[in-house]
Amino acid sequence: MLNLRVNYPSVPSELELFHAYTAEFPRRSEFDLLHPPAYSLQERDEATLLQFLGVDMDAVKATSVITTIPSANSALYCVMAVLHKGLQVVATEEFTFPGFKMIANHYNVPLATVACDEEGMIPSALAAFLEAGTCKLVYLQPTIHNPTCAVMSLERRQAIAEVVASFEDVYILEDDAYRFLHPSPPPTFLSIIPSRTVHILSLSKAYNPFLKAAYIIYPTKLLQGLENYIRLTSSSPCSLFIDFGIHLLQGGRLQKIMAEKQAVAKDWQDQIRKVMKRVPYATHPNSFHFWIMLPQGNSSSTITSYLRTEGMDIPDGVDFAVNGQENYMRVALGTEWQSPELLPAMEKLAACILGNN
Structure with missing residues (x-):
């Protein structure tokens, strides 16, 4: 199941930074931090x-x-x-x-x-x-x-x-x-x-x-x-x-990690733009999530329920709506951006929204 619900983008250099930090501990500091x-x-x-x-x-x-x-x-x-x-x-x-x-x-x-x-x-x-x-x-x-x-x-x-x-x-x-x-x-x-x-x-x-x-x-x-x-x-x-x-x-240190994540997000935005070219959505050039407007007559709960059977866990748009609107859906790539299954899943998502599945 692809987790397109949680949005915590991670890059390998994060762990390298933590290893370098712990390697610098004086013995006294190690105890103080407990x-x-x-x-x-x-x-x-x-x-x-x-x-x-x-x-x-x-x-x-x-x-x-x-x-x-x-x-x-x-x-x-x-x-x-x-x-x-x-x-x-x-x-x-x-x-x-x-x-x-x-x-x-x-x-x-x-x-x-x-x-x-x-x-x-x-x-x-x-x-x-x-x-x-x-x-x-x-x-x-x-x-x-x-x-x-x-x-x-x-x-x-x-x-x-x-x-x-x-x-x-x-x-x-x-x-x-x-x-x-x-x-x-x-x-x-x-x-x-x-x-x-x-x-x-x-x-x-x-x-x-x-x-x-x-x-x-x-x-x-x-x-x-x-x-x-x-x-x-x-x-x-x-x-x-x-x-x-x-x-x-x-x-x-954190700015370097941020820049790396921005670059990853921008690359994915370029790919999503091609896949979603007929789907109306809002996003930002450096965002890992995008906000889809569903065709009239479609509810997010119906579509997300179907997509879960296809291996995609996406939250219902109504979760974000203060007044209960159901014609939107948020998709988050942050957790799965390295998965080889992500791009085919996005193609399947676009087809589903456009009624081509």
């Missing part, structure tokens, strides 16, 4: 992280704090654990990350969709929605959105930041999971409006899913009690992984 870490980073490691993100270090440190956590999913869960009692609704796009849908549902917080275009959420529509005064959190994936692959321009990000800043106690929850695939991404919301942004960075996609190292950067005093939820749900981050994560962010 202990749980502090939830906060040391000052030099904070500087490394913020430099990697390309933010104004002084501006972010003046308004925000950084907490370590094992994963982005854990971060989303713990952030909502802290905030949910004060939330009547969360603003999001028409399609969004299924994991966040599940977390919001777990805490009985409704998601409300705001009108979008090819860049994502429309600032004027967000402003109109916030006028009601019931929404205090806006969930965004601004760079290679999951699932639509939309990328917000700098101008769009600035406009949304201005809207958010004009309303009291409204914050952006920035989940930038696929930023690592964009060769020159626009600045983060953390960079544009740090005092109103909760930014989540995980290294599991940019590097490898075995690396449980992630960071939440958020306005001081916003997430009171966050560490208690981290401790309850995951015990604590892992010193080895947090240290290795910072090691990756130094000396351009």
